[in-house]
Amino acid sequence: MNNINIIDLDIATMENNLPQLINMINDWPLVNWGKKNFMCELPGKWNYSFAITNGKRIDGFCIASEKITGFIYIHLLFVANIARGKGMGKLLINEALRRCNEYRLNGVVLRCPISNKDAVGFYQQLGFVISQILCDDISGETPDYLLKLNLN
Numbered sequence: 001m002n003n004i005n006i007i008d009l010d011i012a013t014m015e016n017n018l019p020q021l022i023n024m025i026n027d028w029p030l031v032n033w034g035k036k037n038f039m040c041e042l043p044g045k046w047n048y049s050f051a052i053t054n055g056k057r058i059d060g061f062c063i064a065s066e067k068i069t070g071f072i073y074i075h076l077l078f079v080a081n082i083a084r085g086k087g088m089g090k091l092l093i094n095e096a097l098r099r100c101n102e103y104r105l106n107g108v109v110l111r112c113p114i115s116n117k118d119a120v121g122f123y124q125q126l127g128f129v130i131s132q133i134l135c136d137d138i139s140g141e142t143p144d145y146l147l148k149l150n151l152n
Contacts, residue, residue: 006095009049009061014038017051020058024080030113033076038063048072048099052088059083062092066105071148072096074110093126093149100151107150115142123147 007013014021018038025031042065051061060079067073074096079088096108111134112119124130124147132146 003053003055004059004091005053006091007051007053008046009051009063010046011039013051014049017058021051021061024058024061025076025078027081028078030116031076031078037076042067042075044072044103047103048096050095050099052083052091052095054083057082060088060092062096064096068109070106071109072100072103072105072107074108077110089122090126093123097149097151106152107148109146109148111144111146113142113144120145120147123149 009017018035021038022034025033044066045064048064048066049062051058053059058080060083061077062074063076064072064074067075077089077092079092093108099105100107108128109131110123110128112123114120114133126149128147128149130145131148133143134146135143
């Protein structure tokens with residue numbers, strides 16, 4: 001973790017790194033994202049989205065917006081296989097929380113498949129609580145948890 005940096009994913013940076021971002025998620029069956037998902041306009045997205053780099057390689061990223069007023073809503077948080085188990089997920093969440101403070105927001109909200117028990121446990125260890133169970137077009141055949149971490 002010598003060359004670790006956090007970079008903003010503004011429109012230009014997102015577009016320039018799109019092949020690397022899409023390649024990172026290709027082997028993950030729970031994620032079905034393409035260029036349209038990464039590039040769509042959402043409230044606050046270009047302020048709240050960022051990546052962790054290690055040299056020129058992106059080791060993880062967080063695509064977020066203010067989908068829920070007063071909260072950073074994480075649409076996709078992902079750590080590359082090569083960087084898993086090295087604290088990158090916690091670093092991503094901590095950066096999201098730092099941005100909450102910077103923009104005077106109330107906390108972070110995200111959804112996670114109930115079937116992804118490791119991720120649910122990870123978020124709960126960081127203080128997230130289950131606020132809802134969602135069964136909709138986004139969750140598909142298996143329901144998702146809506147998890148929330150309040151700063152106040």
